[in-house]
Amino acid sequence: MTGDQNVLRVRDLRVHYGTGRGDIIAVNGVSFDVRAGETLGLVGESGSGKSTTAMALLRLVSPPGRIVGGTVMLHGEDLLAADERTLRRRRWSEVSLIPQGSMNSLNPVLRVGDQIVDVIRTHEGRARGAALTERVTGLLETVGLPPRVMRLYPHELSGGMKQRACIAMAIALSPSLIIADEPTSALDVVVQRVVARTLMEVKDRLNSSMILIGHDMALQAHLVDRIAVMYAGNIVEIGPVAEIFRDPRHPYTRHLIASVPSIHRRKPIVPSELRFPDHGRGTLLSRGRQMSSRRRPVDLYEVSPGHFAARADDETWAVTEEDPTHA
Amino acid sequence: MRGLTWGYVARRLGMYVFTLWLSATIMFFIPRLSGDPVEGMVARITMQSGHVAGGEELIAAWRERFGLDDPLFVQYLTYLRNMLTFDFGYSLANFPTEVNSLIGRAVPWTLGLLTVATVLSFVLGTVIGALLAWRRTPRLLRVLMPLSLTFTAIPFYILGILLIYLFVFTLRLFPVSGGYRSGLTPDAFDPAFVNSVIQHGTLPALSIVVASMGVWALGMRGMMITVEGEDYLTLANAKGLRPGRILFQYQIRNAMLPQVTALVLGLGGLVGGTVLVEYLFGYPGTGALLYQAITNADFTLIQGIVFILILTTVTAVLIIDLVYPLLDPRITYERR
Numbered sequence: 001m002t003g004d005q006n007v008l009r010v011r012d013l014r015v016h017y018g019t020g021r022g023d024i025i026a027v028n029g030v031s032f033d034v035r036a037g038e039t040l041g042l043v044g045e046s047g048s049g050k051s052t053t054a055m056a057l058l059r060l061v062s063p064p065g066r067i068v069g070g071t072v073m074l075h076g077e078d079l080l081a082a083d084e085r086t087l088r089r090r091r092w093s094e095v096s097l098i099p100q101g102s103m104n105s106l107n108p109v110l111r112v113g114d115q116i117v118d119v120i121r122t123h124e125g126r127a128r129g130a131a132l133t134e135r136v137t138g139l140l141e142t143v144g145l146p147p148r149v150m151r152l153y154p155h156e157l158s159g160g161m162k163q164r165a166c167i168a169m170a171i172a173l174s175p176s177l178i179i180a181d182e183p184t185s186a187l188d189v190v191v192q193r194v195v196a197r198t199l200m201e202v203k204d205r206l207n208s209s210m211i212l213i214g215h216d217m218a219l220q221a222h223l224v225d226r227i228a229v230m231y232a233g234n235i236v237e238i239g240p241v242a243e244i245f246r247d248p249r250h251p252y253t254r255h256l257i258a259s260v261p262s263i264h265r266r267k268p269i270v271p272s273e274l275r276f277p278d279h280g281r282g283t284l285l286s287r288g289r290q291m292s293s294r295r296r297p298v299d300l301y302e303v304s305p306g307h308f309a310a311r312a313d314d315e316t317w318a319v320t321e322e323d324p325t326h327a
Numbered sequence: 328m329r330g331l332t333w334g335y336v337a338r339r340l341g342m343y344v345f346t347l348w349l350s351a352t353i354m355f356f357i358p359r360l361s362g363d364p365v366e367g368m369v370a371r372i373t374m375q376s377g378h379v380a381g382g383e384e385l386i387a388a389w390r391e392r393f394g395l396d397d398p399l400f401v402q403y404l405t406y407l408r409n410m411l412t413f414d415f416g417y418s419l420a421n422f423p424t425e426v427n428s429l430i431g432r433a434v435p436w437t438l439g440l441l442t443v444a445t446v447l448s449f450v451l452g453t454v455i456g457a458l459l460a461w462r463r464t465p466r467l468l469r470v471l472m473p474l475s476l477t478f479t480a481i482p483f484y485i486l487g488i489l490l491i492y493l494f495v496f497t498l499r500l501f502p503v504s505g506g507y508r509s510g511l512t513p514d515a516f517d518p519a520f521v522n523s524v525i526q527h528g529t530l531p532a533l534s535i536v537v538a539s540m541g542v543w544a545l546g547m548r549g550m551m552i553t554v555e556g557e558d559y560l561t562l563a564n565a566k567g568l569r570p571g572r573i574l575f576q577y578q579i580r581n582a583m584l585p586q587v588t589a590l591v592l593g594l595g596g597l598v599g600g601t602v603l604v605e606y607l608f609g610y611p612g613t614g615a616l617l618y619q620a621i622t623n624a625d626f627t628l629i630q631g632i633v634f635i636l637i638l639t640t641v642t643a644v645l646i647i648d649l650v651y652p653l654l655d656p657r658i659t660y661e662r663r
Contacts, residue, residue: 088567088568091565091566093567097562104559108655118568118572122572
């Protein structure tokens with residue numbers, strides 16, 4: 001890790017999804033920092049709010065979702081308060097995204113090269129054709145793609161190639177932060193490892209920071225410096241990766257770690273016994289009362305320097321033994 | 328051309344010829360199922376004028392003249408040869424005028440009117456549909472545009488009657504019917520004639536445009552919303568591209584594809600005219616001609632018009648098939 005300066009400082013980020021009967025809390029006042037050059041893993045099950053958090057950082061939450069509160073400070077500038085023009089300029093040049101559905105993330109009617117040239121032209125102005133071509137070829141080469149890919153259409157690429165093309169696009173402007181939203185989840189295991197390695201290599205070369213979203217604890221253990229565990233819209237544990245694996249405090253973190261398959265012994269499948277807070281009432285807020293009755297963020301206590309966890313003995317986070325059917 | 332192979336083009340052309348042959352053949356047999364056209368016509372003339380001297384001789388003479396005494400397969404071969412050479416013979420109702428000259432006179436009117444009207448309503452409707460779905464559309468437009476589409480609910484012939492009442496009889500801005508002012512000789516280089524054509528064409532075109540652009544708009548709006556939910560649009564926003572570029576290169580280009588198919592198909596069917604509009608405005612196009620031909624049981628004329636209609640429709644479909652790989656790179660005709 002280089003230095004202790006924070007590239008990104010997120011405080012009390014809240015995202016709600018509006019429904020006819022009230023709001024669903026997707027992100028419940030999340031706070032975390034991303035340091036220069038580090039990779040932060042954001043893990044949690046589907047629906048835990050990790051992707052929504054990522055999209056909120058770029059203000060890309062689409063209706064019925066909306067960002068209700070919080071600050072996202074990028075190099076000391078609040079992106080959530082920035083005007084459209086500033087926001088548009090910061091996107092990609094400062095924070096780029098490797099999307100979750102990279103299979104469908106490329107525009108089907110534009111050539112791969114043109115989609116990379118797009119960002120260069122928009123953020124850096126007109127550039128000469130030959131220099132551009134050389135630059136795009138260079139980017140493709142960085143992620144292990146041959147130059148001819150430039151002239152191909154997305155449907156002519158394999159899944160792994162599309163993902164690499166997305167990585168090439170994400171590093172085109174040397175951003176200070178790359179958000180990778182489950183960048184390898186759509187790929188098979190072999191390609192996953194190769195793409196993940198490529199990703200970390202280019203990230204290190206640019207000396208960018210990265211937020212790596214995923215649910216595969218085994219993959220995270222290899223790639224990230226720190227881990228933040230999300231559950232039901234809250235970060236329930238955050239800390240250095242080695243520390244988290246050595247001494248997981250929150251029951252949900254333990255479940256995630258226990259779910260990593262082992263080749264040495266056969267493990268039973270352990271379903272999570274955790275129940276969502278509010279005792280099955282869900283996280284629905286009744287309409288008109290959103291502001292007054294929204295839930296407080298979960299309090300974290302410091303386990304060891306840099307390692308924080310939510311108190312699991314607290315009533316909301318109780319691990320219940322009771323039969324969920326009569327809840 | 329990208330995505331095309333010679334094998335595909337050859338197969339596609341084969342289908343083209345086959346379709347033409349099949350429809351021409353159907354068109355040959357169907358009238359022959361409905362009885363003898365000559366007898367029917369003489370019967371009608373007899374009904375209208377009370378008496379025709381030497382009816383039997385007339386029938387025999389006409390049967391010979393139109394080759395109806397020949398064996399069926401001879402008639403069929405003659406027919407095919409005639410269709411291939413665009414020789415549709417004489418109009419039964421307007422003897423001795425040739426079908427070709429009747430169609431030839433009507434086609435430019437219809438093509439001119441309908442091409443302008445269709446392209447205009449396509450462009451307007453597509454733009455309105457795109458703006459209806461675009462998040463950055465000004466609020467005023469959002470309110471106004473759906474109102475302009477309510478006309479779609481009115482059938483265009485009723486709209487036509489309304490327009491005639493309003494602009495012709497009340498405001499007296501436009502002439503009531505026809506393709507140009509009587510007394511002028513058709514001459515594309517005469518400003519007075521061109522002016523007159525535009526004046527006569529405005530109302531029919533308007534009724535078609537206003538009535539049909541809503542269909543284009545709704546289709547486009549639906550596609551825009553579909554594309555809005557695509558991952559590549561989210562990524563385009565994350566890339567910080569300018570809103571205009573996202574709208575045109577990412578959203579509209581993808582949403583347009585089905586619209587273009589519909590447009591080309593629509594243009595292919597134009598030659599047939601819109602019978603009701605042409606009839607209503609007394610427009611001298613193929614739609615009105617077809618209407619006359621049907622009321623007069625003018626078989627040769629019907630055959631001629633329908634054959635031209637089939638030809639243009641099939642040709643339009645062929646053109647779409649050959650051009651589509653250019654619009655949508657995912658479509659390719661290479662065998663894999």
